[in-house]
Amino acid sequence: MKKNDAFAPSSPIRIAVETDFISAQSNPERNRYVFAYTITIENIGTVSAQLLTRHWIITDASGAVQEVKGEGVVGEQPHLRPGDSFRYTSGAVLETPVGTMQGTYHMVTDDGSPFEAPIAVFRLSVPNVLH
Secondary structure, rough: OEEEEEEEOOOOEEEEEEEOOOOOHHHHHHEEEEEEEEEEEEEEEOOOOOEEEEEEEEEEEOOOOEEEEEEOOOOOEEEOOOOOOOEEEEEEEEOOOOOEEEEEEEEEEOOEEEEEEEEEEEEEEEEOOOO
């Protein structure tokens, strides 16, 4: 499992990412590489906030881009008080053994102020493909 802290210093939200290659669901002969990613979202600010939507940009090694937009994460729109965290696991399927993901969570504070929590780029890769 690879870890990445995708944290923007100006954001009250810290996002940590762990990734795994799922070989049992992958089929390299058919250019199918399945990855799981576990995200931990932590409110390090002083105001409660709720995650409303997500926007992902997934890029494989050939430059193919998938955009994923939707409400919440894994069917939930977590509300995070200061100090709270929310953890979930989801997945992505690529046509190459290496790719990247990045994105944003659109959030709103309890007083109605919207903001974006950026998710820094992180890599998805089959073990031992990269040095």
